[in-house]
Amino acid sequence: MGEVIVVTSGKGGVGKTTTTANIGTGFALQGKKVVLVDADIGLRNLDVVMGLENRIVYDLVDVVEGNCRLKQALIRDKRYESLYLLPAAQTRDKNAVNPEQMKELCNELAQDFDFVIIDCPAGIEQGFKNAIAGASQAIIVTTPEVSAVRDADRIIGLLESEGKHNPKLIINRIRPNMVKKGDMMDINDIIEILAI
Numbered sequence: 001m002g003e004v005i006v007v008t009s010g011k012g013g014v015g016k017t018t019t020t021a022n023i024g025t026g027f028a029l030q031g032k033k034v035v036l037v038d039a040d041i042g043l044r045n046l047d048v049v050m051g052l053e054n055r056i057v058y059d060l061v062d063v064v065e066g067n068c069r070l071k072q073a074l075i076r077d078k079r080y081e082s083l084y085l086l087p088a089a090q091t092r093d094k095n096a097v098n099p100e101q102m103k104e105l106c107n108e109l110a111q112d113f114d115f116v117i118i119d120c121p122a123g124i125e126q127g128f129k130n131a132i133a134g135a136s137q138a139i140i141v142t143t144p145e146v147s148a149v150r151d152a153d154r155i156i157g158l159l160e161s162e163g164k165h166n167p168k169l170i171i172n173r174i175r176p177n178m179v180k181k182g183d184m185m186d187i188n189d190i191i192e193i194l195a196i
Contacts, residue, residue, distance in 0.1 A: 002033075002110040005117050006135035008159075010151030012122030014143045015172040020119040021049045023139070028083035032114040035074065035084040037106075039131035040121035041096055044088035050077060052085050061089035061096045063105065070108060084113070094126040099133035106134025124158060132159065138167040140196075144174055144185035153194055169196055 007020045017040075024036045038046035041061065047053040058073035063086070070086075077083040086109070089096060109116045118135060121127035132138065138159050142152040152169075159167055171190055178184035 002113045003115055003137060004106045004110055004135045005115065005137045005139060006039075006120050006132050007117060007139045007141060008120035008128065008131065008155055009141045009148070010122065010124060010128075010155040011142070011148045014141050014148055015170075016122075016141050017045050017049050017119050019139070019141050019170060019172070020046060020117055024083060024115070024117050025080060027115050027117075028077075028080040031082065033082045033084075033112070034115045034117065035086060035109050035113045037086045037109070037116060037118045038088035039102070039118050039127060041088045041092055041094050041127060041130075042090070043121065044090055046119045047075075047085060047087045050085055052077065052087075056087050059087045059089040060105070061092050064097050064101045070105070094121070094130065097130050099129050102130045103134040124154065128155075128158070132162060132164060135164065138164050139170060140167050140194075141170045141172055142190065142194075143172050144179070144187075144190060146185070149185065149190055149193055156194060156196060167196060169194065 007016050024034045027034045038044045052075050055075050058068040062068045063070050063073045075085045118131050120131035142148045
């Protein structure tokens with residue numbers, strides 16, 4: 001059974017989608033079978049980052065609603081034989097799927113893939129709850145800005161309340177020269193604030 005990992009942050013624009021694509025591609029290059037799940041219903045972008053936007057026929061909501069089989073909605077990346085995408089619905093709201101449905105979907109995907117990596121939407125509402133439901137591990141992406149770190153701290157608390165402990169941390173967009181001048185938060189300060 002494969003590992004289910006959610007990439008989250010709370011804040012938009014910190015690099016969750018790019019991180020999801022990069023981690024998935026990295027695992028695929030190591031010969032692992034990987035599926036990337038875009039859980040950002042209504043605002044999907046993972047398909048664009050992956051260059052697969054013109055190949056979408058079915059999406060995550062179609063699968064959950066029974067309009068297609070899971071295998072019909074999966075898009076194989078032609079560049080990497082073992083990398084797949086399950087795109088989010090573009091025209092629906094986040095309430096089109098519930099956490100229990102996401103958990104079932106992740107369990108089904110974990111039967112066929114080494115890694116299921118979920119791109120979580122920004123915020124802490126229904127989309128976040130859906131994205132974390134089936135995950136056993138979490139990667140938190142933040143940037144060295146006070147608002148992003150504060151949101152990451154809130155996400156850590158929410159993950160722990162859902163029984164998802166020991167998340168991994170990616171601090172994106174560090175500029176060493178700005179840190180040196182005191183214009184940007186230091187990595188060690190961020191780690192201390194987040195206590196992970």
